[in-house]
Amino acid sequence: MDEFEELEAELNGLKTASNLETFESLILAIEYEGVEPTMFLREEREYWNFAKRLGYIFLGILLTPLLGLGLFIIYNAFANGRFFDETDVAYCTIYLAERRLVVTYRMVDKNVKDVKFLPVKNTSFVRYTQQDDVGDGMTGRWFGEFYLHTDGEKLHLVRVDNDHGERAKCMKVINQFAKEANIKFLR
Structure with missing residues (x-):
């Protein structure tokens, strides 16, 4: 018997149009119970005191x-949490291959504060856009963003600010995601 059988059954019954509580329990299982998503597209953590x-x-x-x-x-x-308490804040974007779903969430300690999700379909694609930063044209600053597009909707995956090395790492992760999900990656 699988220790995560109940969670997997719950995940299999997931309806992408609703049921936010299921998403929250899934996120808590990923963060605290060792359930592994197919891949993390973004994982940023902050510690507040x-x-x-x-x-x-x-x-x-x-x-x-x-x-x-x-x-x-x-x-x-x-x-970012209660003022006098020590707090962990997580900003994550995960891909769940078994449900063909990308979930972006913000979590403060054990409270899920923001959840966005988008299904991955055969017509889905990832697009990278890069823009020069606002200001004078002499600074050479830019930022790039990766978005998942599905049926006219889009979900922000990752943002890169003026760092070619970080952009290369993100491109590698997004390429891996596109291959895993069998979707196009447009640059």
Whole structure:
């Protein structure tokens, strides 16, 4: 008997148009119970503590007169968990081959805060777009983004900022995903 049989049965009954609680239990199983998705397309983790939040608030107060930029920094200090607690924040995009589904989520400790998903169909494709950063043309800064497109909908997979090495790593992961999912990768 498989230890994850109940979760697999739950996943097999998943309807992509609804049932957010199933997604949340799946995400918790991936994060805390050792269930492995087919692949992680993006996995970023942040650790927040009281000192970091206090630093963000101080910086936010200093930068508030500058077009209100400090307000966003202060908001960020409060949006990532309880103020006096130590918090782990995860930003992940995963591919589940058995359900042909890509799920993007943000999780603060054991609370799933944001979930977006898109099914992968035979007509799906991944597109990479690159744009020059706003500002003067002398800086040479750019950013690139990878999107999954399915039936007129799109889901953001990964963003790369002005780093050719990071872009090459992301291209490799996305190429692997496209081959695994048997979809096109348009550049």
